[in-house]
Each structure stands twice: as structure tokens, then as C-alpha cells.
Amino acid sequence: MIMDDDKQEGYEKEDNVDIFSKAVRAGKRTYFFDVKATKGDDYYLTITESKKRVGKDGRFFYDKHKIFLYKEDFDKFADGLQEVVDYIKNTQGSPELYYRIDDDQEMLAVAEGEMANGFASFNFDDLDKK
Template identity: 35%
Template sequence: MDTGEIYTNKLTKGNRTYFFDIKKSEKGDLYLKVSESKKTESGYEHHRLMIFDEDLKDFFEALKKSLKKFKELKEPKDGKTYSVEKIRETHKQAYLPWTEEDDNKLELLFCEGKKAKELAEIFGRNIGAINSRIKKLELKDKYGK
């Protein structure tokens, strides 16, 4: 075992083996070494990537962002041109069912003269959802607004 090796984790998939090694440099700095070993007809092919401590956080964030995008691109298209998860980044309550309490609060605030834009912020939903709910509850007809 390499004297600088502190931890290792191995993952084998088919003819590829991945190693995730935490090592210590001669100066005592920690770094992550990711290696791929692939069996070929002529032996083994090796690839290595070293990520140093000062870059690890940024590397992790970039990897996380790339994996999220990978997942989005890989998911089968079901005719939707939107992602509920993506919409909920800006509208926390998007596509969640309305409760009786929500309806009562919406009716009260509507009667107070709140506009759809303000109601959207209050309820964590988009303006279209607010207008749809106002229509469904017939608030404009009920209150002549």
C-alpha cells in the first residue's frame, strides 16, 4: 500500500474498475485520486484524475450540477415541456393540492383587493395558478370584481 494512501473505495462494473483514493502528499496535503482501470485485449488501460483539497468543493458542485443535467437529459420525454422540480425552485407550492385553508385565505385576500402577482408570492405559486383558482372558486362572480 502506498504510504500516502489513507482511504480507498472500489467500484467494479463490467470490465471497468473505479478507485476513489484519499491520499496525502509529501507536504501533508490531502487530495482525492479517481482512477479507472479497464481490461482490454492487450492488458489494462489506466486513467487517473487528481483533485486537490482547495478544488474539491468546486469540483463536487460542478459534478453535482452535471449529474442533475445528465438525469434531466436521460429521463424519457413524456410530452411535458416543464419539470415540476424546476418550477418548484421559484414557486415552492407549484402543483401541490390546494387545501380548504388555502382557499379561505385566497378568498379573504382577494376580497381585500390583492392582485394575482401579490397572491402568487404569498402562496408560492405562479400567477396562472392563482388566476385558475380564483376562476374555479368563482370569486370574481361571487364578489363582482
């Protein structure tokens, strides 16, 4: 597994072939899971976290972080991820989800404490309460 913002030595962007992509919007962040192939048709995964930021000049930009994950590391990575997710859930429980409408008028589920200022929030469980 290699972390890099733009490229990894030996895997120039123009050499990569995109095979499959999945975007997951999660609050203020978007995660991209991209299956790519090397020239030798060997698959690997890139995981990119993208977060919209405001620069000092007031313009928006996207702060991105990327992880390269190779198939020989998939099982160990998945096992480690599952172990720490289970630990957090067992120690602190699952977060209560709230919902907000984003700038593109899409409804997003966000954990308690991640609510952006200026957005109304509600919990669907509260709709049944009178």
C-alpha cells in the same frame, strides 16, 4: 486538478502515503478513489478509471486514467459533477439497470446498452411479472 497516467510532478509515487481507498465496480470499468497524503500531510484525492482490455497479442492488460484532485478544488468539482449528472438525468432519465455475472462470478449492475456479448441479462423488476 491534474490528469496523469502515472505520476504528477512533485508527487512521486514513493512519496505518497495512502490514507483511504474505495473501489467501485461499474460494468466493465472499476473506479478507484484513493485519499493520499503529501510529505507535508496534506490530503488529496486520486480518481482512477481502470478497464480491462485485450492487446493485439491476445493478452489482457488494464487501461488506466488518473485524475489528481486537491482539496481546494473539492467543492467546485463536486458542484460541477452534480450539475452535469442532474442535467443528464433530467434530460434523458436514469438508465434502466440490468445485471450480468462477470468473469469472477460476481453480479454486476450495468446500464442498458452496456451488456457484454455472451452474458445473459435480466431485470429484477421482471421477476414479479407473470
